[in-house]
Amino acid sequence: MHKARIGVTGLAVMGRNLARNLARHGHPVAVHNRTSARTKALVEEFGGEGTFLPAETPEQFVESLERPRRLVIMVKAGGPTDAVIDEFAPLLEPGDMIVDGGNANFADTRRREAALRERGIHFVGTGISGGEEGALHGPSIMPGGSAESYEALGPLLEDISAKVDGTPCCVHVGPDGAGHFVKMVHNGIEYADMQLIAESYDLLRHAAGLAPAEIAEVFRTWNTGRLESYLIEITAEVLAHTDAATGKPFVDVVLDQAEQKGTGRWTVQTALDLGVPVGGIAEAVFARSVSGHAALREAARGLPGPSRTAVAGSGFADAVEKALYASKIVAYAQGFHEIQAGSAEYGWNIDLGAMATIWRGGCIIRARFLDRIRAAYEADPETPTLLTDDHFAEAVGDAQDAWREVVATAARLGIPAPGFSTALAYYDSLRADRLPAALTQGQRDFFGAHTYRRTDRDGSFHTLWGGDRTEVGA
Numbered sequence: 382m383h384k385a386r387i388g389v390t391g392l393a394v395m396g397r398n399l400a401r402n403l404a405r406h407g408h409p410v411a412v413h414n415r416t417s418a419r420t421k422a423l424v425e426e427f428g429g430e431g432t433f434l435p436a437e438t439p440e441q442f443v444e445s446l447e448r449p450r451r452l453v454i455m456v457k458a459g460g461p462t463d464a465v466i467d468e469f470a471p472l473l474e475p476g477d478m479i480v481d482g483g484n485a486n487f488a489d490t491r492r493r494e495a496a497l498r499e500r501g502i503h504f505v506g507t508g509i510s511g512g513e514e515g516a517l518h519g520p521s522i523m524p525g526g527s528a529e530s531y532e533a534l535g536p537l538l539e540d541i542s543a544k545v546d547g548t549p550c551c552v553h554v555g556p557d558g559a560g561h562f563v564k565m566v567h568n569g570i571e572y573a574d575m576q577l578i579a580e581s582y583d584l585l586r587h588a589a590g591l592a593p594a595e596i597a598e599v600f601r602t603w604n605t606g607r608l609e610s611y612l613i614e615i616t617a618e619v620l621a622h623t624d625a626a627t628g629k630p631f632v633d634v635v636l637d638q639a640e641q642k643g644t645g646r647w648t649v650q651t652a653l654d655l656g657v658p659v660g661g662i663a664e665a666v667f668a669r670s671v672s673g674h675a676a677l678r679e680a681a682r683g684l685p686g687p688s689r690t691a692v693a694g695s696g697f698a699d700a701v702e703k704a705l706y707a708s709k710i711v712a713y714a715q716g717f718h719e720i721q722a723g724s725a726e727y728g729w730n731i732d733l734g735a736m737a738t739i740w741r742g743g744c745i746i747r748a749r750f751l752d753r754i755r756a757a758y759e760a761d762p763e764t765p766t767l768l769t770d771d772h773f774a775e776a777v778g779d780a781q782d783a784w785r786e787v788v789a790t791a792a793r794l795g796i797p798a799p800g801f802s803t804a805l806a807y808y809d810s811l812r813a814d815r816l817p818a819a820l821t822q823g824q825r826d827f828f829g830a831h832t833y834r835r836t837d838r839d840g841s842f843h844t845l846w847g848g849d850r851t852e853v854g855a
């Protein structure tokens with residue numbers, strides 16, 4: 382019997398579609414699931430799409446793979462992934478590869494990679510973005526793990542990934558947890574992107590007084606320009622949709638409490654550990670959190686504030702477009718800063734421009750804009766921030782007045798715009814000659830003798846605040 386080139390265990394929506402994608406590309410694929418009904422259903426429904434080798438047991442599954450074995454795990458992240466690894470690893474041999482395509486925490490991936498490396502097994506933590514449609518038609522794929530394993534896996538993964546201008550949206554990100562780290566930050570950026578779009582909608586609705594269908598048209602227009610992206614495109618679709626049961630705009634009948642699965646939170650937690658300011662992503666995570674605190678919101682509903690009377694004039698939509706573009710640049714600059722810091726911390730040597738390249742297709746944040754980021758890193762791979770790239774600096778410079786006007790309008794009308802506000806504050810913080818951090822240092826020295834450095838000479842100093850206030854070297 383012929384062997385399978387690759388196998389997928391875990392055949393819920395993602396695994397099933399990934400297996401179909403592999404089969405459709407002519408790769409014989411072994412398929413297995415803890416509950417074998419899913420395996421049978423896959424072969425029954427889609428067996429005609431390619432060569433599937435169904436397996437009932439882990440032993441059969443492993444036996445049906447050509448060597449070195451390529452085994453993809455697509456199960457629920459966390460404990461289930463460990464359980465599946467524990468089940469399969471004893472059946473494998475040195476040189477075999479386990480690909481974890483789930484949304485694992487990169488720290489778990491580092492742990493698993495180290496443990497399996499000792500047994501000679503390559504563990505390839507792989508970020509896969511694009512949801513179930515992407516898994517079937519071509520996702521953006523972010524594989525970590527050893528360079529050696531990428532040699533054996535890369536061609537297969539590139540084959541089934543999305544392509545933009547003929548370039549696969551898949552590249553070897555770096556060793557051990559690098560792939561899952563980059564996928565995590567991708568999701569964090571996705572949170573920020575969605576939040577900024579949501580704020581744009583809210584402002585157009587309440588400051589400009591537009592109806593959802595009119596706002597859908599605004600987004601459609603934006604999607605023909607520099608903001609062109611999957612998220613802007615689907616925003617127009619959602620806003621134009623009418624609820625069949627009530628005849629109301631769909632957006633008005635959906636409960637305004639956003640949910641989250643955890644990768645946004647991880648992005649912020651990791652950024653805190655690395656000391657990287659990612660306010661745009663953090664505010665997006667917090668905005669979802671605030672929305673979900675129903676009792677808190679109910680208790681505070683009557684607090685005083687301005688009424689949301691629409692006051693903005695006809696140019697307001699253009700101002701929001703500029704504020705959105707500028708804030709989006711900030712959010713991406715912060716996300717890329719986090720990848721840069723993670724890469725330095727863990728010695729991953731990640732090519733930042735390549736990350737922008739593989740996010741151009743297949744994934745949720747796919748956008749024309751990413752070509753600009755790729756170009757920025759091509760021009761200067763060591764740039765400390767995307768904000769100083771010529772194109773982005775000019776765009777943000779041009780947006781100045783509009784950005785400030787939009788944030789001010791939001792504040793005046795009592796429309797929460799945490800994403801726009803934090804992006805502008807970050808921008809102003811970076812460009813400031815002096816920050817009030819000097820005062821913070823003074824306070825810290827006062828109450829905790831934490832010392833400070835001076836602008837005019839080297840060394841650390843402490844002022845004797847409780848005594849005669851002379852300064853001493855620390």
Ligand SMILES: NC(=O)c1ccc[n+]([C@@H]2O[C@H](COP(=O)([O-])OP(=O)(O)OC[C@H]3O[C@@H](n4cnc5c(N)ncnc54)[C@H](OP(=O)(O)O)[C@@H]3O)[C@@H](O)[C@H]2O)c1
Nearest residue numbers: 391392393394395415416455456457458461483484512513
């Ligand atoms: N859904 C998306 O859009 C998306 C996008 C990117 C990444 N991901 C990631 O891809 C992975 C798969 O996602 P999904 O939505 O397809 O499935 P899921 O709902 O996260 O997981 C269901 C699958 O996990 C298996 N499973 C759970 N516990 C197990 C255990 N202890 N031992 C063996 N198998 C176990 C289930 O097997 P049974 O059938 O036997 O219950 C089923 O095949 C997840 O890590 C997810 O975070 C999902």
